[in-house]
Structure formats: C-alpha cells, structure tokens
Amino acid sequence: MAKVIVVTSGKGGVGKTTTSASIATGLAKRGHKTVVIDFDVGLRNLDLIMGCERRVVYDFVNVLQNEANLKQALIKDKHCDNLFVLPASQTRDKDALTPEGVEKVLNELRENHDFIVCDSPAGIEQGAVMALYFADEAIVVTNPEVSSVRDSDRILGILSAKSKRAAENQEPIKEHLLITRYSPERVSSGEMLSITDIQELLGVKLVGVIPESQTVLQASNSGIPVIHMNDSPSGQAYEDVVARFLGEERPMRFVEPEKKSFLKRLFGT
Amino acid sequence: MMPKSASDPPKTNDLFQLDNQETAIDLKGSVFTLPVLCLKVTDLAKIEDDLKERLSKSPQFFENAPIVVDLESIKKCADDFDFPQFVTLLRGLHLVPVGVQHGTKTQHEAAKWAGFAELNGGIIQELPTAANRRKNTAKSSKVNAPQQTSDNTPGDTQLDAQGASSENKASTHAIKSIESTPSAKVIRQPVRSGQRIYHQGGDLILLAAVNAGAEIMADGNIHVYAPLRGRALAGVRGDTEARIFCLQMESELIAIAGQYRVFENKVPPEMFGKPVQIFLDGDKIVITPLE
Numbered sequence: 245m246a247k248v249i250v251v252t253s254g255k256g257g258v259g260k261t262t263t264s265a266s267i268a269t270g271l272a273k274r275g276h277k278t279v280v281i282d283f284d285v286g287l288r289n290l291d292l293i294m295g296c297e298r299r300v301v302y303d304f305v306n307v308l309q310n311e312a313n314l315k316q317a318l319i320k321d322k323h324c325d326n327l328f329v330l331p332a333s334q335t336r337d338k339d340a341l342t343p344e345g346v347e348k349v350l351n352e353l354r355e356n357h358d359f360i361v362c363d364s365p366a367g368i369e370q371g372a373v374m375a376l377y378f379a380d381e382a383i384v385v386t387n388p389e390v391s392s393v394r395d396s397d398r399i400l401g402i403l404s405a406k407s408k409r410a411a412e413n414q415e416p417i418k419e420h421l422l423i424t425r426y427s428p429e430r431v432s433s434g435e436m437l438s439i440t441d442i443q444e445l446l447g448v449k450l451v452g453v454i455p456e457s458q459t460v461l462q463a464s465n466s467g468i469p470v471i472h473m474n475d476s477p478s479g480q481a482y483e484d485v486v487a488r489f490l491g492e493e494r495p496m497r498f499v500e501p502e503k504k505s506f507l508k509r510l511f512g513t
Numbered sequence: 514m515m516p517k518s519a520s521d522p523p524k525t526n527d528l529f530q531l532d533n534q535e536t537a538i539d540l541k542g543s544v545f546t547l548p549v550l551c552l553k554v555t556d557l558a559k560i561e562d563d564l565k566e567r568l569s570k571s572p573q574f575f576e577n578a579p580i581v582v583d584l585e586s587i588k589k590c591a592d593d594f595d596f597p598q599f600v601t602l603l604r605g606l607h608l609v610p611v612g613v614q615h616g617t618k619t620q621h622e623a624a625k626w627a628g629f630a631e632l633n634g635g636i637i638q639e640l641p642t643a644a645n646r647r648k649n650t651a652k653s654s655k656v657n658a659p660q661q662t663s664d665n666t667p668g669d670t671q672l673d674a675q676g677a678s679s680e681n682k683a684s685t686h687a688i689k690s691i692e693s694t695p696s697a698k699v700i701r702q703p704v705r706s707g708q709r710i711y712h713q714g715g716d717l718i719l720l721a722a723v724n725a726g727a728e729i730m731a732d733g734n735i736h737v738y739a740p741l742r743g744r745a746l747a748g749v750r751g752d753t754e755a756r757i758f759c760l761q762m763e764s765e766l767i768a769i770a771g772q773y774r775v776f777e778n779k780v781p782p783e784m785f786g787k788p789v790q791i792f793l794d795g796d797k798i799v800i801t802p803l804e
C-alpha cells in the first residue's frame with residue numbers, strides 16, 4: 245500500500261522543503277519508489293533543492309487542470325532511480341489546488357509508488373490544508389523556538405481534526421516530530437528550547453533531530469539534497485530519520501554540545 | 514465527501530443527503546432549551562447597559578445565541594415598547610431574537626411585526642448552578658418516558674466543530690431528557706493551539722494536555738489530568754459553584770462564572786506546574802494547592 249506523507253510545520257522557513265527533499269531521497273535510496281510533490285504553488289522551491297529546476301516543463305497545476313498528464317510532469321531525479329519530483333508552478337494561483345483534483349492525482353500516484361512525500365507550504369491556509377488532507381503520516385518540522393512549537397501545535401490540531409482521516413473517522417494520521425536547526429550549544433546556554441521541552445509541549449514521538457549546519461545551505465545551493473552528504477552531521481541525521489521512519493531503532497546523534505578541546509578553547513575556533 | 518475549503522465542516526452528508534428522490538425535506542419536531550431574557554423595564558438604554566454587562570461575563574456563550582424575550586413583568590407598562598429598536602439592539606449585541614412570551618395581546622402583535630414568533634407556554638428554569646444540576650440528576654433518573662425527550666444538538670456540535678474529537682460524540686445526537694442531565698465529557702487527545710471545546714450542561718474531563726492557545730469551556734467543572742497551558746473557563750453559564758482542577762497549572766487564563774484571571778506573563782512560581790484547584794469566593798478567584 246502506498247503511503248502519503250506530509251511534511252508540514254505551520255511556521256515558514258523551518259526546513260520543510262529541505263526535509264522533504266532529503267526524506268524522499270533517503271526512501272528512494274533504500275529501494276522504495278518515491279515521488280515528492282511541491283504543494284507550495286506560487287513559490288517553487290523544491291525543484292531548486294532537488295537540482296532539477298531547468299528540467300521543469302509541466303507542473304502539478306498543469307496536471308490538476310488536465311493540461312498535462314502525470315507522465316509528462318514527473319521529473320526523474322538525477323541521483324536516484326526510484327525518485328520522481330512533481331514540481332509546483334511559480335506563476336499560477338493557489339486556488340488551483342482543489343480537493344477533487346489533488347485526490348485524483350494522489351490516487352493515480354498511489355498505483356505505482358511506495359511513498360508520496362508532500363512538501364507543504366507554510367501557514368494554515370488552503371495550500372497547507374490540501375497538502376495534509378489526504379496524508380497517512382505526517383512529519384511535523386519544528387525549530388527549537390517558542391513560536392515554531394506553537395505553530396506545530398496548531399498544525400497537529402488540524403491534522404487530528406480536519407484531515408480526511410478525521411472527517412471519515414478512520415485511524416488518525418500517524419504523527420512524527422522532527423526537530424531541525426538544533427544547536428546544542430544554544431540550548432545549553434538557554435537561548436533555545438531543549439528536545440525534552442519540545443517533546444513535552446507537543447507530546448508527539450520524536451523521529452529525529454537535525455543539527456544546525458552550514459552544509460544544508462551549501463547543499464541547497466548546489467541542488468543536492470543534504471542527505472547525500474554522507475560525512476556531514478546533518479546528512480547523517482537525515483539518514484537516521486529515514487531509518488527510524490521505516491521502523492529501525494537508532495540512538496539520537498548530534499544532540500550534545502560539542503566538547504571543545506583545549507586547543508579549540510584556547511584559540512576560540 | 515471533500516471540503517471546498519479549509520473552513521468547511523468536515524461532515525455534512527448526513528445533513529444534506531436526500532433520503533429518497535421524492536422529498537426534498539423532512540419536518541421533525543425538536544425541543545430546545547433557549548436563554549430567556551426577562552424584561553423588567555421598557556427603557557431601552559437601561560436594558561442595553563444591563564445586557565452588555567451580563568454578556569461581557571460570558572461572551573463566548575452568548576455569541577449568536579437565539580434568545581426568547583419574556584414580557585411578563587412589563588405587561589402593565591404602556592403598550593408602546595419599541596420592538597423594532599429592541600431587535601436592532603439585540604442584533605447589535607450578536608444575539609438572535611426568536612420569540613416573545615407572556616406579554617399582552619397588543620405587545621405580541623407589535624412583536625410579531627418586528628419579526629418575533631409568539632411562544633407561549635414555555636417553562637422558565639434558572640440557569641444551572643451546581644445545586645440544581647444535582648437536583649436534575651435526581652429527577653431525571655426517574656424520567657424515563659420516551660416522549661419526554663429532546664435533541665440537544667445546537668450548543669455541543671457548533672462549538673465542538675473546531676475541537677478535538679471527543680469521547681461521547683454520540684451524545685450530541687443522542688436523545689436527552691428535557692432536564693438536560695449533567696453528563697460529563699471525556700477528552701483523551703491533547704487540545705491544541707487554536708482548538709476550542711465547549712461542553713454544555715456538565716463537567717469536562719481532559720486526560721491529555723490543554724496547550725497554549727487552546728480554550729476549554731464547560732457549564733460545570735473542568736478537570737485536567739495533565740498540563741493546563743491554555744485557557745479554561747468553568748461555569749460559563751453562570752454557575753458560581755463550578756471549579757477547575759488541574760494537575761499541572763501553567764494556564765494563560767482561567768475563569769469561573771465570568772470572573773476571570775489572566776496570567777499575562779506566567780503563572781506565579783509558587784503554583785506553576787503544581788496541582789491546584791480554582792474556585793470562587795464571592796467574586797474573587799481563589800487558587801489553592803490540591804492536596
């Protein structure tokens with residue numbers, strides 16, 4: 245059975261697109277046929293992070309409006325065989341996302357994919373609701389700050405009350421908490437919320453913690469999902485997330501402040 | 514069934530689907546409990562002042578509430594009560610005037626022209642207090658006659674629309690006795706930011722956290738066996754005996770029968786995170802440790 249996963253947050257700029265790209269890549273690398281859809285109509289971001297922006301001819305909205313079929317719009321990823329990208333359009337308006345249209349596309353994708361990853365736009369408007377409405381599982385991306393946690397709480401409420409599963413009284417959407425841009429140093433200095441604080445406030449099972457890292461930006465700029473960066477902590481942390489998502493047990497890494505060596509302390513690097 | 518927009522109600526099929534092709538509607542009878550406004554004077558300015566004061570104590574409850582006007586006490590007054598102006602006043606306060614009762618013939622005639630229905634024979638009950646809610650339990654346990662039933666849907670479903678799914682969902686459609694038995698409602702999932710739950714006619718029991726930005730309200734007591742971080746309003750229909758109990762006090766706002774206290778910065782450290790009970794002493798809110 246194909247699974248629809250929404251990557252959502254409420255708050256903007258917390259790392260949803262980064263996460264969607266890396267998780268979709270991770271699932272595909274493990275042999276699952278995966279498609280990642282950009283629901284952020286009007287902005288277009290996912291194709292940049294996936295490094296396929298030059299190959300966008302048709303997009304999600306073209307498919308919704310029957311101007312192209314899925315086969316024409318899906319872009320095959322250049323790194324992974326099992327991965328496809330359904331980009332958003334930069335020009336069209338968001339009203340194009342109708343529930344009937346979205347459901348039809350998702351059902352068609354369900355037929356020959358294992359995972360459908362939906363990259364949600366920020367906010368709680370139509371676009372965000374459409375991205376989560378048909379989800380089976382949700383990855384709620386949160387940064388360690390009060391406003392982000394509050395917005396995640398809001399989105400969790402919407403997941404449990406306004407999704408299709410809620411409306412039809414089915415088993416609720418399975419929720420996963422992903423903390424990104426985590427900086428153990430800033431947590432221990434009290435500037436940011438700790439993992440325990442966030443988990444206590446949200447009461448959702450933690451699927452991973454991605455450290456704050458320069459590599460993420462570099463990877464985005466070169467159009468390579470950061471999970472490909474095997475030797476960076478953020479890449480490895482995303483790898484762990486995919487493993488846990490698929491049911492493996494893995495200890496949390498990169499969550500303790502780095503112990504600075506004597507020399508480092510001396511030279512302050 | 515799919516929503517057209519985020520704000521569409523999740524389920525409307527059972528309301529709007531036609532049973533068969535021949536009839537487009539069904540007519541059914543139903544008994545409702547409506548708030549009754551008993552007028553004691555005919556001076557609209559005085560009425561308005563008083564109403565505003567009352568409404569400010571439980572604005573949520575009266576928002577768009579249908580209201581019946583009782584004219585018993587102003588029967589003897591002159592028959593020139595300005596009903597059209599009165600309707601404007603009520604609407605302006607977000608009340609929905611639906612009917613009048615116990616007035617003179619002339620008054621009823623004038624009221625009808627202003628859009629009121631004539632409702633006679635209503636039985637006026639005091640708004641519930643802990644004492645008469647208990648009395649009701651005792652009485653209603655004896656009332657088993659099936660014809661003495663009413664469908665109590667309005668309050669619950671409207672206000673629950675945004676809320677987390679609740680334990681006794683069925684009861685919103687279930688048949689209840691006229692005296693509105695004080696049933697408790699149990700919520701198991703967390704109530705999250707932006708969600709609001711109102712339980713009419715009884716206690717509200719929460720087994721998971723009420724998060725910041727969430728709001729829970731009950732006609733009776735509120736029990737939270739988890740952190741209370743959002744807003745809790747007990748006795749929203751004026752029951753001054755109602756109490757709030759919680760295991761972990763971190764609330765933003767608490768209110769009992771319209772008296773409220775806001776914790777703008779944070780709950781004082783001596784009670785933050787502690788089990789407490791909250792009740793009214795006169796019109797003062799008292800918070801004491803639960804031990």
Ligand SMILES: Nc1ncnc2c1ncn2[C@@H]1O[C@H](COP(=O)(O)OP(=O)(O)OP(=O)(O)O)[C@@H](O)[C@H]1O
Pocket residue numbers: 253255256257258259260261262263284289364365366424425426454455456457458460461464478
């Ligand atoms: N772990 C991280 N460390 C450092 N920077 C990060 C990390 N994750 C994301 N970023 C940066 O944060 C910014 C926002 O990331 P991203 O576009 O993934 O967020 P988003 O939630 O999709 O945003 P939007 O709400 O606008 O769609 C980007 O510049 C990205 O490089």
Ligand SMILES: [Mg+2]
Pocket residue numbers: 260261262284289363364365
């Ligand atoms: Mg994005």
